[in-house]
Amino acid sequence: MKVMEENSKLRNVLLVEDSPGDVRLTQEIFHAANRSIQLHVASDGVEAMAFLRRERAHDHAPRPDMILLDLNLPRMDGREVLAQIKENESLKTIPTIILTSSDAEVDIVTSYQLKANCYLSKPVQLDAFEGLVNSINDFWLTKVKLPQQAQSE
Amino acid sequence: MTQSQQPDLGGDTERAHLAAAVDSADDAILSMSLEGSILSWNKAAEKLYGYTAVEVLGKPMSPLVPENRAAEVPRFLDQIKRGQPIDHYETVRVTKDGRHVPVSFTISPIRDADGNVLGASTIASDISVRKDAKTHLAQMEVRYRALLEAAPDAMVVVNQDGEIVLLNVQAEKRFGYRRDELLGQEVKRIIPEGFAERLIADDLRSAKDALAQQIDSGIELNGRRKDGSEFPIEMMLSPLKSAEGTLVTAAIRDITARRMSDARLLEKVKELNRSNEELEQFAYIASHDLQEPLRMVASYTELLSRRYKGKLDSEADEFIAFAVDGASRMHRLIQDLLSYSLVGTKETTLLDASSEDAFQKALGHLRGTIEESGAVMTHDPLPTVLADKVQLIQVFQNLVGNAIKYQNPGVPRVHISAAKDWEENWVFSVQDNGLGIDPQYFDRIFGVFQRLHKRDEFAGTGIGLAICKKIVERHGGSIWVESQPEQGSTFRFALKGSGRKS
Numbered sequence: 001m002k003v004m005e006e007n008s009k010l011r012n013v014l015l016v017e018d019s020p021g022d023v024r025l026t027q028e029i030f031h032a033a034n035r036s037i038q039l040h041v042a043s044d045g046v047e048a049m050a051f052l053r054r055e056r057a058h059d060h061a062p063r064p065d066m067i068l069l070d071l072n073l074p075r076m077d078g079r080e081v082l083a084q085i086k087e088n089e090s091l092k093t094i095p096t097i098i099l100t101s102s103d104a105e106v107d108i109v110t111s112y113q114l115k116a117n118c119y120l121s122k123p124v125q126l127d128a129f130e131g132l133v134n135s136i137n138d139f140w141l142t143k144v145k146l147p148q149q150a151q152s153e
Numbered sequence: 154m155t156q157s158q159q160p161d162l163g164g165d166t167e168r169a170h171l172a173a174a175v176d177s178a179d180d181a182i183l184s185m186s187l188e189g190s191i192l193s194w195n196k197a198a199e200k201l202y203g204y205t206a207v208e209v210l211g212k213p214m215s216p217l218v219p220e221n222r223a224a225e226v227p228r229f230l231d232q233i234k235r236g237q238p239i240d241h242y243e244t245v246r247v248t249k250d251g252r253h254v255p256v257s258f259t260i261s262p263i264r265d266a267d268g269n270v271l272g273a274s275t276i277a278s279d280i281s282v283r284k285d286a287k288t289h290l291a292q293m294e295v296r297y298r299a300l301l302e303a304a305p306d307a308m309v310v311v312n313q314d315g316e317i318v319l320l321n322v323q324a325e326k327r328f329g330y331r332r333d334e335l336l337g338q339e340v341k342r343i344i345p346e347g348f349a350e351r352l353i354a355d356d357l358r359s360a361k362d363a364l365a366q367q368i369d370s371g372i373e374l375n376g377r378r379k380d381g382s383e384f385p386i387e388m389m390l391s392p393l394k395s396a397e398g399t400l401v402t403a404a405i406r407d408i409t410a411r412r413m414s415d416a417r418l419l420e421k422v423k424e425l426n427r428s429n430e431e432l433e434q435f436a437y438i439a440s441h442d443l444q445e446p447l448r449m450v451a452s453y454t455e456l457l458s459r460r461y462k463g464k465l466d467s468e469a470d471e472f473i474a475f476a477v478d479g480a481s482r483m484h485r486l487i488q489d490l491l492s493y494s495l496v497g498t499k500e501t502t503l504l505d506a507s508s509e510d511a512f513q514k515a516l517g518h519l520r521g522t523i524e525e526s527g528a529v530m531t532h533d534p535l536p537t538v539l540a541d542k543v544q545l546i547q548v549f550q551n552l553v554g555n556a557i558k559y560q561n562p563g564v565p566r567v568h569i570s571a572a573k574d575w576e577e578n579w580v581f582s583v584q585d586n587g588l589g590i591d592p593q594y595f596d597r598i599f600g601v602f603q604r605l606h607k608r609d610e611f612a613g614t615g616i617g618l619a620i621c622k623k624i625v626e627r628h629g630g631s632i633w634v635e636s637q638p639e640q641g642s643t644f645r646f647a648l649k650g651s652g653r654k655s
Contacts, residue, residue: 019445019449021449021452021453022449025449025452025453025456028456101444101445101448122448123448124444124447124448124451124452124484125451125452125455125481125484126451126452126455126456126459127455129452
C-alpha cells in the first residue's frame with residue numbers, strides 16, 4: 001500500500017446520515033471524486049458510536065480516516081455523537097466534519113465548541129455539492145497528515 | 154360739623170377736636186335726640202344723603218327712612234333709651250334725590266356725666282359697593298354651580314382640610330351618594346388615596362404648574378362608591394382662590410370603559426404581534442425545511458440529466474430538463490423567501506452607519522453584473538445614517554441590481570444621491586435610464602414574488618423590492634418609485650429619524 005499513490009490509498013470514511021437519498025447522493029459523488037474511498041454508513045448516532053467502538057455487529061469495523069456527521073439524526077443526534085467522539089482519547093484524533101443542511105449560526109457555534117474539525121452545509125445544487133466533495137477529498141483525505149496509529153483508549 | 158345749640162355735650166376745646174375728627178370721617182356720622190330729631194350732621198352724611206346740615210338739623214329722621222322701614226327708628230330709640238347700642242345693622246335709607254341706598258348702622262347712646270342717655274350717635278356707611286360685590290359673588294357662584302352641573306364629569310370642590318364643599322349631580326351619580334351625604338365630608342370617603350395627600354402640595358404649586366398639569370394628562374386613581382365598590386378614575390385638579398382659602402376643583406372621570414378598551418387594545422396588539430411572529434417563524438421554517446426535499450429533487454434530476462442525457466428518447470430528455478429547471482427555480486424561490494423572512498426574524502440593529510460604505514459594499518457584491526453590463530455608476534457624497542448596515546447594503550444591492558437589470562440595449566447609467574426632506578429624514582435616490590415602469594404597477598412591484606416581465610425576458614423571483622420595502626419599513630421609513638415607461642426609474646427610500654449630518 002505504501003508504494004501506491006496517495007490518492008489511490010484506501011480511505012475509510014464513516015458517513016453518519018439518516019436520509020437514504022443523501023446517503024446515495026454522497027456515495028455517488030465521493031465515488032466520482034475518489035474511487036479508493038470506502039464509505040461506511042451509519043443511519044443514526046447510536047449506530048455511529050457502535051461502529052466507532054466496534055460494538056456488536058461492528059466488531060470488524062475499520063477505524064475511519066474521517067467522519068462525515070449530520071446534525072439532525074434519530075435516537076442520538078449529531079451533537080451528542082460529536083461530543084462523545086471528542087471526549088474519547090482514541091477517537092478524538094479522527095477528523096470529524098459536520099455536513100448538514102442547517103446553516104443556523106447556533107448550530108455552527110455549537111459544533112465548533114464541541115470541537116468539530118470543520119462545518120459544511122449541504123448545497124442544494126449538484127454542481128456545488130460536487131465541488132464541496134472534491135474539496136473534502138483534496139484536503140482531508142489527501143493533503144492532511146494524520147497519526148498512523150490510534151492512540152490507546 | 155354743624156350742630157344745633159342744644160344739648161351741651163362737653164368742653165369747648167374737646168368739642169372742637171371731636172368736631173374736626175367727625176367732619177373728616179369717611180362714614181356719615183349724625184346724632185339725634187331721644188325724640189328722633191337730628192342734632193348733628195357731618196360732611197360724609199351730606200354726601201351720603203344729599204341733604205346739607207342746614208336742611209336737616211332739628212328736623213326728624215323720617216324723610217331719610219323708606220316707608221316700609223318707618224318702624225325702625227322708634228325701635229332703635231327705645232333700645233338706645235335702655236342704653237343698648239346697635240351694631241352693624243344693615244338697612245336702606247332714602248337720599249334727597251329719592252335713591253335707596255343700602256347702609257350699615259352702628260348706633261350708640263350719648264350719655265351725660267351721670268350716665269343718663271341724652272341722645273344717639275349714628276355712624277352709617279354706604280354698603281352699596283359691598284352689596285354689589287356680594288351680588289356679583291352670588292351671581293358668580295350661580296354661574297359656577299351651573300358650570301359644575303353642566304360638566305359631563307363628576308366635579309367636587311374640596312377645601313384645604315380635605316372636606317367636600319361643593320359637588321355636582323354627576324358626582325352624586327358616580328359615587329352613589331346624595332349631595333347632603335357628601336357635603337362637609339372628607340374627600341377620602343370617595344377617593345380613598347391620592348387626593349387628600351395632594352391638597353397641600355397643590356396650594357404651594359404655582360398657577361402655571363397647575364395649568365400645565367391640567368393640560369397634561371390627569372392623575373389616575375381609584376374612586377369608591379357608597380356601596381364600597383371601587384372604580385378607576387382620572388382626575389384633573391385646578392386650584393381656586395376663595396375667601397375660605399384655596400379650594401381645589403377636581404374634575405373626576407370614570408375611566409372604567411377606557412381601561413377596558415385599553416386592555417382590549419393591548420390584547421389585540423399582543424395577538425397581532427404573536428400571529429405576526431408566528432407567520433414570520435412559519436415562513437422561515439417552511440422555507441428552510443422545504444430546502445431538504447428540494448435538495449433531493451434538484452440533485453437527483455440533475456444526476457438523471459447528466460447520466461442519461463441522450464441515452465433515453467428525446468422526450469425523456471425534455472421532461473428531465475423541465476424537472477431540472479423547475480427544481481432550480483424552486484430553489485431560488487425558497488432562497489428568496491428565506492432571505493425575506495430573515496429580515497423579519499432577525500433583529501434590526503440601528504447604529505450610525507456610513508451609507509457611502511454600504512453603497513460601496515453593495516457595488517462590490519454586484520461587481521460581476523456591473524462589469525458585464527458596462528453600467529456607468531455615479532453617486533453624490535452619501536451621509537452617515539442610523540441604520541442596520543447589513544440591511545442597508547442589501548437595499549442598495551437590490552435597487553442598483555434592478556437598475557442595471559431592467560434596461561434597454563445600451564449603456565446602463567445609474568446615479569445614487571441623498572437629500573434631506575422637510576422632516577430631516579435622509580431620502581436616498583437610485584436613478585436609472587432603464588425601461589421605466591407604468592405608474593399602475595407602482596404598488597404591485599413592492600409585493601412578494603411580483604414580477605412585471607416574462608421569465609425569459611428577465612430572470613428573478615420578484616422578491617428584491619419586497620425585501621427592500623420590508624427593510625426600509627423596519628427602519629421606520631418608506632420606499633417609493635417615480636417613473637414613466639421608457640423614461641427610466643427613480644427609486645427613493647427615506648430612513649426615518651436618521652437626520653444626521655454627513
